[in-house]
Amino acid sequence: xxxxxxxxxxxxxxxxxxxxxxxxxxxxxxxxxxxxxxxxxxxxxxxxxxxxxxxxxxxxxxxxxxxxxxxxxxxxxxxxxxxxxxxxxxxxxxxxxxxxxxxxxxxxxxxxxxxxxxxxxxxxxxxxxxxxxxxxxxxxxxxxxxxxxxxxxxxxxxxxxxxxxxxxxxxxxxxxxxxxxxxxxxxxxxxxxxxxxxxxxxxxxxxxxxxxxxxxxxxxxxxxxxxxxxxxxxxxxxxxxxxxxxxxxxxxxxxxxxxxxxxxxxxxxxxxxxxxxxxxxxxxxxxxxxxxxxxxxxxxxxxxxxxxxxxxxxxxxxxxxxxxxxxxxxxxxxxxxxxxxxxxxxxxxxxxxxxxxxxxxxxxxxxxxxxxxxx
Numbered sequence: 152x153x154x155x156x157x158x159x160x161x162x163x164x165x166x167x168x169x170x171x172x173x174x175x176x177x178x179x180x181x182x183x184x185x186x187x188x189x190x191x192x193x194x195x196x197x198x199x200x201x202x203x204x205x206x207x208x209x210x211x212x213x214x215x216x217x218x219x220x221x222x223x224x225x226x227x228x229x230x231x232x233x234x235x236x237x238x239x240x241x242x243x244x245x246x247x248x249x250x251x252x253x254x255x256x257x258x259x260x261x262x263x264x265x266x267x268x269x270x271x272x273x274x275x276x277x278x279x280x281x282x283x284x285x286x287x288x289x290x291x292x293x294x295x296x297x298x299x300x301x302x303x304x305x306x307x308x309x310x311x312x313x314x315x316x317x318x319x320x321x322x323x324x325x326x327x328x329x330x331x332x333x334x335x336x337x338x339x340x341x342x343x344x345x346x347x348x349x350x351x352x353x354x355x356x357x358x359x360x361x362x363x364x365x366x367x368x369x370x371x372x373x374x375x376x377x378x379x380x381x382x383x384x385x386x387x388x389x390x391x392x393x394x395x396x397x398x399x400x401x402x403x404x405x406x407x408x409x410x411x412x413x414x415x416x417x418x419x420x421x422x423x424x425x426x427x428x429x430x431x432x433x434x435x436x437x438x439x440x441x442x443x444x445x446x447x448x449x450x451x452x453x454x455x456x457x458x459x460x461x462x463x464x465x466x467x468x469x470x471x472x473x474x475x476x477x478x479x480x481x482x483x484x485x486x487x488x489x490x491x492x493x494x495x496x497x498x499x500x501x502x503x504x505x506x507x508x509x510x511x512x513x514x515x516x517x518x519x520x521x522x523x524x525x526x
Contacts, residue, residue, distance in 0.1 A: 173286060173287055173290030173291065173294075174290055174293075174294050178294060180291075181260070181264075181291070181294075181295060184259065184260040184263075184295065185298055187255075187259055187260070188256065188260065188298060188299055188302055189302070191252065191255060191302075192302045192305070192306065195245075195248055195249070195252070195306055196305075196306075196309065198241070198244070198245055198248070199245055199306075199309055199310060199313075199314050201241070202241030202242065202245055202314065203313065203314050203317075205241060206236065206317055207317075209232050209235055209236065209317075209321075210232075210317040210320070210321065212228060212232060213228065213229065213232045213233075213317075213320070213321055214320075216228040216229060218232070218321075219320075232321060233321050233322050236317070236318055236321045236322040236325060236326075242318070242325065245310065245314070246332045246333070246336065249306060249307075249310055249336045249341065250332065250335065250336060250377060252303065252306065252341070252345065253341070253344040253345045253347070253348035253373060253377075254348060254369075254370055254373040254374060254377070256299050256345050256348050256349055256352075257345075257347075257348030257349055257351050257352035257369045257370075257373045258348075258352060258366045258367075258369045258370040258373065259366065260295055260299065260349060260352065261295075261348065261349040261350065261351065261352020261353045261355075261356070261369065262352035262353070262355055262356045262362070262365040262366045262368070262369040263356060263362050263365065263366065264288075264291060264292070264295075264352070264353045264356055265288070265353055265356040265357045265360075265507065265510075265511075266355075266356030266357070266359055266360055266361060266362045266364075266365035266366075267356075267362045269356075269357070269360035269361075270360060270361050270362050284511050285508055285511065285512075288353075288507060288508065288511060289504075289508075292349065292350070292353065292504065295349060296346060296349060299345050299346075299349065300342055300345070300346070303338070303341050303342045303345045304338045304341075304342055306338075306341065307336060307337050307338025307339070307340075307341045307342065308338050310336060311328065311333070311336065311337050311338065315328070315333065323411050323413060324410075324411065327411040327422075328485065329388065329411055329422040329480070329485065330411075331380075331381050331384045334384060334489075334492075335377075335380065335381075335384075335492075337489060339489050339490070339493045340489055340492055340493050340496070342493075343492070343493035343494075343496035343497050343500075344496055346496070346497060346500045347376075347496045347497070347499050347500040347503070348369075348373050349500070350499075350500040350501075350503035350504050350507070351369060351372065351373060351376075351499075351500075351503050352365070352369040352373075353503065353504070353507050354503045354504075354506050354507050354510070355368050355369045355372060356369070357506075357507050357510040357511065358510065385407070385409055385424075387488060387491070387492060388409075388422060388424060388480055388488065389424050389425070389478070390488070390491070391480075391484060391487070391488075392424050392478040392479060392480055393478070393479055393480070393481055394476055394477070394478050395476070395477055395479070396474050396475060396476050396477075398416075398417050398418075398423075398477040398479070399464055399465070399475065400416055400417070400423070400426065400477065401416070402445070402449055403426070403445050403448050403449060403464065403475055404426070404441075404442065404445040404449075405425075405426050405427045405428055405436070405438070405441035405442065405444075405445055406425060406426065406427075406438075406441075407424070407425045408423040408424060408425055408426060408477075409422075409423070409424065409425075410422075410423055411423070412479060417477065417479055418479065418481060418482065419482070420481075420482030420485075421479045421480055421481050421482050422479060422480040423477060423478075423479045424478045424479055424480060425477075425478050426475065426476060426477045426478070427441060427476055428440070428441045428444045428445070428473055428474065428475055428476070429473065429474045429476065430472070430473060431471075431472035431473070436473075444471075444473055447467065448464050448467055448468060448475070
């Protein structure tokens with residue numbers, strides 16, 4: 152049963168007092184959701200700490216041997232440790248859990264918000280009190296957001312700032328923050344994702360009007376949105392790239408790259424997006440022509456003694472008036488793109504909230520229209 156408040160006639164209630172009442176109602180009504188969020192937080196924190204402790208010994212041995220990505224000293228320790236960090240069993244489950252945390256919030260916190268009121272019929276009483284239905288819904292969403300946002304920020308900082316650090320040092324291919332799984336689990340993008348999922352769940356609940364169906368629908372839609380974001384992220388990372396003709400990658404084949412820049416393979420901390428060849432007149436070579444040039448450059452890149460030389464590849468390109476280009480994201484573009492993705496999610500969350508309020512207003516006018524029809 153929804154806890155409601157009423158306004159005593161003749162006793163005006165200040166706006167601040169009304170908001171405090173709405174907040175108090177939300178705290179009592181959704182205490183089960185708060186418990187669920189905090190239980191999830193505790194579980195994820197425990198798993199993260201256990202996972203970090205599982206690799207701490209290997210990380211300490213790696214540093215004690217003087218190993219770095221640029222200058223490994225003990226090749227046996229460095230290589231073995233780096234390979235073991237690619238197969239740590241706790242890394243992927245933690246990443247998946249953090250990616251699904253917005254789905255949990257949207258399904259079990261946002262979806263029942265209005266769907267339960269509609270299904271039980273308590274909205275007829277709850278939405279006719281002195282606070283107004285718009286203020287009640289906004290106050291409830293704000294109260295829920297004030298709980299889930301600090302939890303999400305804590306998880307993002309714990310995972311991205313503490314747990315992933317050994318992977319960034321030892322195996323950049325696994326722990327690189329440009330990857331889709333880690334790009335969407337920073338404290339900023341995870342928080343924006345949670346707010347969007349919360350608002351989306353409320354909208355789905357307002358449309359479906361059945362609690363269980365709203366939970367299932369929100370979970371399905373949220374997972375679909377996550378998949379779409381994963382597919383669109385390479386396009387996002389291609390925005391505002393820097394182009395250089397002084398980066399020579401192994402193989403030097405044209406096309407999409409989508410991998411982190413490592414020592415000798417681009418600027419440190421950057422993200423390689425794509426590469427292509429241009430001809431003698433500056434025209435971009437097509438796929439087949441680029442592959443033919445890439446194959447010839449690759450043969451020129453390999454020396455007779457089995458080593459590689461970018462100088463010989465450059466000399467061959469110069470002789471044939473061709474140029475190899477690489478588009479990449481510098482390290483300092485990371486938080487710019489994070490801001491763009493987060494702001495897009497926040498705008499979508501605001502649109503979902505506006506749609507929820509629109510559904511509520513339509514629900515308010517419908518009984519009046521039915522009365523007019525009966526008369």
